[in-house]
């Protein structure tokens with residue numbers, strides 16, 4: 033059995049997609065801005081959890097100019113809870129670049145799209161093909177898996193040379209007439225039929241031409257190096273509060289949850305929780321604190337790190353000085369800022385507490 037012919041793959045996939053595509057909000061529009069938002073927002077996010085965020089985001093920022101003019105805090109506030117906050121910062125920066133360098137219009141070429149902040153080949157290809165009908169591929173994890181199986185690629189798909197080969201195959205396959213629909217069809221097939229575990233080959237439109245299926249290897253492909261498990265790290269944070277106010281610090285660039293407001297503290301590297309916490313608060317907010325009892329436990333897993341540890345209730349020995357990255361704010365105001373989600377829970381739990389007392 034030879035390699036599947038591009039014409040046959042296109043015809044079968046497009047026919048299947050036209051009959052089976054899911055009705056998703058970003059598929060009801062040709063507005064390039066809305067498509068761009070969807071592509072940023074849905075990276076590494078399940079459709080069911082991303083959809084409400086997509087709708088809220090566009091309600092709050094209906095045009096690229098609205099987004100570019102908004103403070104980053106407002107963008108992060110709408111994004112809060114979705115994770116991967118670098119995407120929000122990049123989307124905000126991309127909107128500003130579109131307004132400043134492209135007159136407020138999403139650029140219509142692949143190369144200009146690819147030069148926007150945070151856009152990689154996948155997102156540039158998806159927006160170029162879906163919004164502008166440009167015949168370029170959009171290779172994400174789903175597409176990689178489908179192509180590795182269709183063409184029976186028995187090499188590690190995370191290796192650079194294999195990724196380039198898959199990109200070349202995708203470029204040959206993409207439909208010149210309906211590139212956006214074709215790219216979405218490949219992604220949809222990977223998401224709903226050619227799934228990572230137990231692909232539903234019996235209901236697959238390209239089963240007849242699939243080399244992995246013919247060889248009985250659909251369960252073995254694609255081959256990839258296993259992602260490393262998240263590294264376990266111990267953390268400690270301080271809920272520093274008095275006079276109805278709470279101490280917040282801005283998570284610095286380059287760190288997990290960067291840009292969000294947070295309780296001071298972080299990953300531990302010293303001799304004891306109390307000493308580490310006092311040191312962190314001193315360096316992040318410039319004040320000394322008395323460390324009180326444990327307030328809550330931390331147990332959070334991110335893509336590369338697993339945080340476990342504690343949040344301690346603390347009292348400041350004097351009023352903290354506010355700066356660009358330090359806030360000493362009323363509890364209600366704290367809750368209106370884009371916050372690390374589990375720190376929001378800790379601050380909410382302060383409600384009505386008598387010991388939320390005075391300095």
Ligand code: SF4
Pocket residue numbers: 178181182225226227231232233234236237238239240242243244245250
């Ligand atoms: Fe994937 Fe099976 Fe379809 Fe091949 S036949 S593309 S392995 S679902």
